[in-house]
Amino acid sequence: MDTVTVQSVTDDARPQVLLVGRSESVESTADGLRDAQPAFAVTTATSGERAQSIVADRDVDCVVCAEALPDTDGVTVLYAIRETYPSMPVFLYAGGGTEELASEAISAGVTDYVPTTLAEEQPAVLANRILNAVEKHRAETALEDRERRLARLIDNLPGFVYRSEDVPPRTMALVQGECEQLTGYDAAAIEDGVDWLDDVVHPDDREDVRETISERLRDGDHYELTYRIRTDAGTIKWVWDKGCGVSEDDEVVALEGFITEITDRVERRQELREYETLLETIPDGAYVLDESFCFRTINGALGELTGYERDELLGAHISTLTDADAMTDSERLRSELLSGTRDVATMEADVETADGDRFPAELRFSTLSDDAGEEFAGTAGVLRDTTERKERKRQLERQRERLAAINQLHRVLEDITVSVIETPTREEMERRVCERLVESDSYALAWIGDVDRGTRTISPSTFAGDGDGYLDEVTITADETETGTGPAGTAVRTSEPQIVGDIATEASVEPWREAALDRGFRSLASIPITHRGSVYGVLTVYSERTDAFEDRESEILDTLGDVLGHAFNAFQRKKTLMGDVLTELEFRIPELESPLAAATEERDCSIAVDRTLPAGEDEFLQYLTVEGIDADAVRELADRVDSIDRVSLLGPEESGSDHQVEVSQTAPPLTSTVAAFGGRVRSGTVRDGEFHATVELPPDADVRSILEAVREQYPDAELVAQRTTEQDAVTTGEFRSSVFEELTEKQRTALEAAYFSGFFEWPRENSGEEIADTLGVAPATFSQHIRTAERKIGDVLLEGDRDDESDEE
Structure with a gap:
């Protein structure tokens, strides 16, 4: 029965040796190896079948197999092992070797052929051979693994590695990787004569590439640079080139490096720089907040708006600029953004500056996600000062x-x-x-x-x-x-x-x-x-x-x-004119300062004021009856009165010393004062230098106030009499009331001016054109006022008769 002895292995670096031989000698040989080389972990097998099974199940560094085995021979076992492990060290030992056996062993790929006596009598020599073979195998295996991993790495790199014996690189001696994908040239073309500097590197970057690499190599450094290339199809790409010099006898004889495309990265950086430039040029404050509402990025405008330095705001909480109410609104809006209720949030808040001042602002922001686009990574927004906008609003x-x-x-x-x-x-x-x-x-x-x-x-x-x-x-x-x-x-x-x-x-x-x-x-x-x-x-x-x-x-x-x-x-005037009961006041004003008044002291004459009519702003027409003065004297005296603008005699001058006179003058004080209380000067006479005037007022007029107002103009004025009078019920009351109720002020002024100017006399003392000129209106306007006034007076006079005639019909 085959036996297997497995030594416990605690160090993975210990050589694992499988010793295969007959049962009567294999253990003694194993013990000799263990004694000669304690670092070995020796396993034994007494049959070829078991040996193959152990090799298949365990990591074995070396197999030492006897030529003769109970179930087969050693060469057969070695052939079987070589099919699976072509480079594993294998030793064959035999009692008496022949050339034929040696030839078969060599054909089986034996690492060493060992006599049995050496295995049994000189285990230290055998152990040394095994150790050398294992170390060599391990080194070769490690190199193969490294080369395999490197090849796999190069195959997976987004670029290619190169070796150039030109400094700086012109002709590539070795190119491996995605050369064609990057440059449009396959590796053979690059190696066979494409000039890297002249044919591939962009013309505007060639000198910089040459000088940078030369400078770095002189300083003994690696070089790392970014430049543009022009592909075989003429496309411009950005590449990153990192390499170093290969030196012999302190002289750089070659370059080795790696080139990869970074066009997207460069464009992203360029876009980022453009964004940063844009953010720095806009007048609004731009910012990025992290998940905790702390500033992660700000532009210069935000600092200028708030008065803070950039370093003061970076890392600070947004509550540095806003109050609790604004924070509540911001948190609510951020929740709505995260839930998908809205894409962009807008809110208004008062922003507090570093100096403690406040200004209204609009904050517009949205959420940020991580690189995978899944996790929340903060918010980005813009803060706009709305002071001017609100002021415009x-x-x-x-x-x-x-x-x-x-x-x-x-x-x-x-x-x-x-x-x-x-x-x-x-x-x-x-x-x-x-x-x-x-x-x-x-x-x-x-x-x-x-x-x-x-x-x-x-x-x-x-x-x-x-x-x-x-x-x-x-x-x-x-x-x-x-x-x-x-x-x-x-x-x-x-x-x-x-x-x-x-x-x-x-x-x-x-x-x-x-x-x-x-x-x-x-x-x-x-x-x-x-x-x-x-x-x-x-x-x-x-x-x-x-x-x-x-x-x-x-x-x-x-x-x-x-x-x-x-x-x-x-x-007030209507109340005075239309009332049945009036308050009548009689004034005496002695020593009236006027050349006309003075003339009545010097001569036996008098001046009666028949009517005063408004003719414009601060302008009045007064119709006077002068007795005892000839026409020339009237004109001469009137010219000496500053307030009189014009004097016109109504009627022939041959009428002797009695005349009807029309006087145009600025506001007569008494007339204006009385009019302010709703009254009118009914009559006035100047005789012996004194002016006597009768004034009609509404029955509820404040007599004391009127007297005070008159004395403001004429300090020596005396109230001679005060009485209550009733107007004639027919001729003065009802008739005049009904007439004046129908006439406008302009119609009434035109009518009175025409009447007192002799317009209705025959022959006419003054024409319509002359009266219109006096009133400052067009003749057509004066004619229209007169005709309308005449019709209205006729309506009042004949209205009853017309109604009677209608009834008779």
Whole structure:
């Protein structure tokens, strides 16, 4: 029975020796080998079959086989082993060798032929031979493995290795790898004469390749460089070339290196440089955050916007620039990005700079993934300063608000202008104006105030809007005190509009600032309501916008003040003319400073004021009856009065010393003063240097205030009489009321001018062209006013008769 002895092997480097022989001698031979070479791990087998099995199952470094075995011979065993392991060391030992046996052993590929006596009697010699054979086999095997691995590596490399005996490389002596894929030339072409520098390297890079390699070799270094090549097809590629010199006797005789294509890498780097350049040139801040919201990359603009140095922000948390609310929004949006709900996130936040200042910004960002495109790797985004954008937006909003306000004002002005005739009372007009002004969002509060001439207090008579008790809380006057130097008081005193663009900073509104700001008011406008120099009140409008009353808005409000002044004057005059009961005042003004008045002291003459008519802004026509002065004296005296522009005699000059005179002059003080209170000078006479005037006023007129106003113009004026009178029910009351109710102011002015100019006399004392010229209108316009007035008077006179005739039919 075959026996196998296996020695425990703990060192993989120990030679594994299989000793095959007969049972009676194999163990003793094995012991001799073990004693001679303890490093051997010796295994024994007593049959050829068992020996082949052991070789197949174990790592065996050497087989020593006897020539004669129980089941076969040693040569047969060696042949079988060589079929599987052609290079393994095998020894054959025999008792008496013959040339025939030696020949067969050699044919079987025996490593050494050993006599039996050597194996049995000189185990140390045998052990030494075995050790040499094993070491040689191991070295050859390692070299073969290295060459095999190197060949496999070269086959798998994305490029090729080369050897060139030219320094720098021109003709390649050896090329292995993907040469043709890279250059378009196969290895044979490269080795057979393609000049690497002249035929392959790009012309613009040849000199740099030559100088760089030569310089590195002189310094004894490896060389590593990047350059372009031109393939056999003319394609330009980028390559990376790394190599070293092969030296003999301290002289470089060849080059060995590796070349691989890096076109994609170079293009990516170029793209990256372009991206980096782009990021550094854009005015917006660009950044990359890691998974923990810390800055991983930033561009220069982000540092400039925030005032931080690059090193201060890199690694810092984004909360360095934003507050907790912004972080909450950012985390929420990042979750939506990761869940696929959105591709790009946009949010607004206030950014805090290194100096502690803050500015509004828009942050737009998306997520990043790892190289495999699977794992979340942070976010990349852009931070944009939106200060200018928000300011432009605010400007557009202000422009829209201003446009809306202007449109609203136009509508109010149009409505009030049209409704002047239809609105029955001043109170209704005031209410309508205030309500229309606050209909839109342009204005928050509007009120109209009257001035008490005694106390100089401005009291709101009408208001509309959400004042929340503001008008009850404040006191406004028109005097020189602190409460009178505000917008409303100043507007009344100067008859000029007063604009406050910012209530928070304007000094003139100090007494009312807190109350106004508490109610959201930011600007206001106070517009005097005037007509022909008389102030009828003040319109004040508040807005929640700063600088709300600039340019066009102020102009329209100013026009609205003029329209209201005209309307209020008409209301007062209508009240005077149409009322059945009037207050009549008689004034005496001694020592009237006028050449005409002085003439009445020197001569036995008098001047009666028959009618005063408005003829334009601050211009009036007065119709006088002069008795006791000839025509030339009237002209001479009138020329000495500065306020008289023109004097015209109505009728022939041959009429002696009694004349009807038309005088054009700037605003007569008494007429303007009385008109401000809704009254009119019914008659006036100058005799002996004194002026006596009778004034008609509404029954509720404030006589004390009127007297004070008259004395502001004529300090010596005396109130001679005050009485209440009733107008004639038919001729003066109802008839005049119905006539004047039908006529417009221009029609009435034209009618009165025609009447007192003798237009209706025959022959006419003045033509229509002359009267039109006096009034400053076209003849056609004057003719139209006269015809319309005549028709309206006819309607009033004959309306009843016409109705009667209709009934009879």
